[in-house]
Amino acid sequence: MSKSNISQSKLVSNLSKRATKMNENIALKALTEGFMGTTIISLGVSLFSILVNLPIKPWLVFLNSTKIFSTVNEALSVSISMLGIYVVMSIAYHLTKLKKENPLTGVLISTTVYFILMPLSINKAATSININYMGSKGIFIAVIVGLIVPAFYVWLTNKNLKVKLPSTVPPMVSEALEPLWSALIIFSLAMITKYIFVFLPGGNVFDFVEDVVSAPLNHLALTPLTYILFAVLCNFLWWLGIHPAVVMGVSFPFITAANTANASAFLSGKPLPYLVFAVLGGLINIGGAGNTISLVSLFPFAKSDRYKSLGKLAIIPNLFNINEPVIFGTPVIFNPFYLVPMVLTTLVTGFVSWGIMALGFVPPLNPTTSAPWVLPIVVQDFLMGGWEFAALAVLGYLINMAIYYPFFRLADTVAYKEELENLKNEEKKAETK
Template sequence: MSKFQDVLNAKLLPWSEKLQGNKVLAALMEGFIRTTPITLGIAFITIIGNFPFPGWTQILTNAGIYDHVQAITNGATGVFSVYVVYSLAYAYAKQLKANERNAALISLASFFMLMPQSINTTVMQHGKAVTQSIGALKLDYLGGQGIFIGMLVALLITRLYAYLSSKKLVVKLPDSVPSMVTESLSPVFIVTIIFVLIFGLRVLFGLTASGSIFKFFVDVIATPLNSLATSPISIIIIMELLAVLWFFGIHNAVLQGPLGVITMTMIVGNITAFQHGKPLPYLVPGVVYGGIAAGGFMGAIVFAMIKGKSAKFRELGKLAFVPSLFNITEPVMFGVPIMLNPMFFIPQCITPLVTGFLSWGLTTTILPVSLNPTISLMPWTTPVFAKMPLEGGVNLTIIMLICMVISFFIWFPFFRVADNHEFEVEQANAKKQAMEATEA
């Protein structure tokens, strides 16, 4: 382990530091870190609202509370792309020495301008169901499905704003005008140019079959996966693709369609066979899916973070530990961050492959599993270590534990190197502050 960490320190860490020195990557990391209070703040309510207890959701619904839980969750994660756009544009503008607030607001406005602003709904008119278009924004594009487009908008619009600002395309006002008014009015020509380009982009994508850049992106990513059959290898391919896309900021929600079709096909098919006493048609794919999910359990790594050297990792570990037990990984993804951090590309992408093929091999050889597929319907916040014994007994539990342990040993060296690096940075900053205080 120590030799491997030495290799990471000697080879990967310098490369990672060099990449993080890039203004775009530095802005991405800062932008995502600044969204951490939202993901951590919502974790408690998310856990309470989806507590893994039979009938819990119905209890909250009968008490008139569940709708409010959903509203709070949607107000945070349901419009998370909005926070990403503003935070990322602000961070990138700071890197480019441009006006941060103007860049963030212009980027946010451009994001909304590109978005579909009507949805079709069915209403009753004269006793007949009629399709009607109403003005509305879809939470799908404001949430997970819009994160990647939001990232592109924030980076490109901010870069364009900074470039045009450097060309002095601003309205010059007298020095007597308050600075707040000057900052607001001076970029009016620049904003006009940007919004005209956004208009052209919206028209261009409106001519496609998708109708918008958001739908176009979802179609391009999701459609090739819709033809995949439900098999162990298809589960591994999709989960690996999810991991890679998630690293680059493309939320799992983009692939929710094809993934949802496959997982529901497995669940419904297995439950039907189980109720009729027949062999489960998707037993092995179900175990593979569970193995990869167990490999994605971050609780052990978050606990190791609590014991880390750096204050950053220790405090983040304390805050993210309980959410991680309930499969809420966003605080770690955005807080470390893992997303777009070169240090964590290898464990993020290799873990699903290893745990997928490992669980596939174990269940078809020395650890055959008998599933109770009805347990699959438990809430997604059900801890993996609590769900698996109920779903597959001893053998499935052993497979899941093996996948968790393997995942931990894949991730741990990279976290250790990152923690040591953060500790060195903190020590250097503390020494610098002490010297400045002494000089003062």
């Protein structure tokens, strides 16, 4: 065996040991199980998201005339668009359960804290909440609240901070009132936290996170390098559970300016001044954030039933660029196995595409073509730049699959061993009975 192979083997072995150790952490287990618990929501509505966005004019006219389109959009708004609520509930449930306390109490307290921290719009007519705080702006906060609040509740409970009632009180009433002091302390701290953030940038914890993350990006120049690095940052934020929408506002003016200049040049018969932006836009995230279509394509070859089953459910939505089932169902978020490929695929695909263009292979793009986001990326690229551009997308897809493969194998091996261990435990229980 060569030295490079030995070094690679050691690296893989060390990574596997560290990742396995991290997976045994209660907080990471709660994150994994919590995000997997939200899969039923993203999978449950993904088909409708595809159907109402199909680029067939008679179909769209029918949907609008019958008001089906608005009905489905409202359903999507209270499901995928409000995923933050479901995330905090699911993580809090699993963390409290893993710590051997009442999971329902952990969920109720954590969800209440989540809403306490949320800014409200109050007027004489009504009190309202911006739905973005329950979705794209709320995922990161949901993760923090879902981990910290139930952990603190369990800690207080272990300190015997309970309301003790006479034995004559019905158990249902006693169990409901036991965590009263813990809840009072936690809610008080939540309100103090909310008050503190009033005086910080953003005026609330949700906007503070957005401002702090977005601010360093304000001075980025309009270059292919920064475009690639920005996409890498977005995928890293996805891995952290922060929806990239919190920083997209920074890049939109630059990207819009580049796209507008490209369209004007094309209509005037001139070379596209920002051709590389148009190319990168069609290749840098194939199948959604993190190039997850390449990861899902490996699932049918898994040893574990977990990945095989998820692959069957997630492949169709992912083909149409809906990758929430993979992001939250695998989960990719906070999963130590997938941090490197989540970031590396975008970096490599971006530089390979940029390099191919530098060598003179430039697809004939029509920047005025706008394809619906739910179309498979290969179809989008074909409509914009013909078979040459579609071929680049296929190449990027294969490169990303090669990058994901070793990390997927490690994760699948761990999952397979867990399934075998669970099966042995069940057999032992059956024998004792």
